[in-house]
Amino acid sequence: MLNAAPPRPAEIRFFPDYRDFNPYQALLYRSLGPTVVASPLANFEALTSEAGTENATKILHLHWETAAISNGGFSPEAFLDTLSQFRNGGGRIVWTMHNLLPHTARERAVAEQIRGGLLTLVDIVHLHSLPALAAAMQHHALPLNKVRIIPHGNYDGIYPAILRDKARAVLDLDAARTVVLLPGQIRAYKAPSALIDAFLETAGPDDRLILAGYRVSDVADLSLPDDPRIIASFGFLTNEDLSQVYAAADIVALPYTDSLTSGSAILAQTLGRGVLGSDTAGLRDVVTTPATGVLYDQDAPDGLADALQAALNEGPETWAARGKEALQAVRARDWAMIGPTWRALFEELSHMHQHARVSTP
Structure with a gap:
């Protein structure tokens, strides 16, 4: 009897890629194990350009949401339209809300323009803690059925120990x-x-x-x-x-x-x-x-x-x-405990049935 082929790893893309100056993303994706493969989305336009191909992105993990606008030249409307096209093509989106609002006045203004649409489009809103959820609920109409709380891991092994x-x-x-x-x-x-x-x-x-x-x-x-x-x-x-x-x-x-x-x-x-x-x-x-x-x-x-x-x-x-x-x-x-929670979330999304079409408000 022939052995069945092992299941294909769930593939995700993350944006933006800040690993050069923030270890958080490297630690997170390294903790997932072999059944989930994460790679950076270098160009936000590529999110929809692969649609319909075998290599098309199926899951996007969005981090600092203003990056495509502040650094990539997208308008708020084009950013939300791109996410809408991606999701209506069968893609899934996890958004990690790192900040209550971005730290610069320009990025805060952008975030205020797009966050309502984001909350409609994304499948999952990720926060790092219950205090973060409570604070976010005071500022945003969070759809609680989409919220997941997964802690921020430590930085063990990244920084040398010095007396x-x-x-x-x-x-x-x-x-x-x-x-x-x-x-x-x-x-x-x-x-x-x-x-x-x-x-x-x-x-x-x-x-x-x-x-x-x-x-x-x-x-x-x-x-x-x-x-x-x-x-x-x-x-x-x-x-x-x-x-x-x-x-x-x-x-x-x-x-x-x-x-x-x-x-x-x-x-x-x-x-x-x-x-x-x-x-x-x-x-x-x-x-x-x-x-x-x-x-x-x-x-x-x-x-x-x-x-x-x-x-x-x-x-x-x-x-x-x-x-x-x-x-x-x-x-x-410890990321050894946090990683499996992320892995289960990504694997769940990769097996979801295609959802209804959505449009931003």
């Missing part, structure tokens, strides 16, 4: 008491100016604040005081560079104005650091107060300054203990 003393020696921080870090892209929604002001108000002579990451245009006019306690390293950081500043830090500060998902908080925990941040959905998902960090009410008049003052008063030993708790907590975000 605190070694990192401080390299960065000339041997004499520092408590080091506070604002990591990643330096953007307006991370409130760098407010953090600097709070630090100047509360820090002692041996405390340090590091701002480390690429400075985006919306904070191009960020004013840095002439104070040796504040250290700015603006520019692209390699994985080793990031590991080094995290290792040197006692506290990772994330004073977001809003956050639906925080990769920076998950990275902080992966590298054994506690988080001081605003009480937003993205941080509520990650930080357990007071075990792994502290969240403050950003609507309180002196919320950030009061929280930072208390954190600095607690000192490095208390925050080292939080870092150890954070490292234990983040192990629950």
Whole structure:
């Protein structure tokens, strides 16, 4: 008796491809195993140009939804029309809502134009947590039958482990008491100016604040005081560079104005650091107060300054203990457990019957 051929892997495309500067997509798709094959959709126009061919895309995983418009030259109408053609040709769409709204004014305006249509067109709206779902429901009429919650995994194995003393020696921080870090892209929604002001108000002579990451245009006019306690390293950081500043830090500060998902908080925990941040959905998902960090009410008049003052008063030993708790907590975000949930979702979509034709509002 002849053996049956093994089932063909489910094939998906993802857009945009941000793997060069964000490990999230690589970790997600690597976790799927051999029964699901993911590849980037380099050109958004190709989504419908393959229609009717054997190699046609059947499942699209859409991430940062404004990319085709901001970077690819599509109008909002053309973007939604392309998705509508793809879906009416038998395609399925999973949309991961990474942000409550994009971080720049231009992209926010685009998102407000297209999100209503997206919610009609997509088969699945993916969010990373229940706090994210609650926040998104306050801003959008989410069709709950389409919602799936799958956690954001950790960054284990991506960033090298560096000892605190070694990192401080390299960065000339041997004499520092408590080091506070604002990591990643330096953007307006991370409130760098407010953090600097709070630090100047509360820090002692041996405390340090590091701002480390690429400075985006919306904070191009960020004013840095002439104070040796504040250290700015603006520019692209390699994985080793990031590991080094995290290792040197006692506290990772994330004073977001809003956050639906925080990769920076998950990275902080992966590298054994506690988080001081605003009480937003993205941080509520990650930080357990007071075990792994502290969240403050950003609507309180002196919320950030009061929280930072208390954190600095607690000192490095208390925050080292939080870092150890954070490292234990983040192990629950193992991609070996998260991957099968994604695999089941993609396999379910690949076997769906063709749905009714849809049009955007």
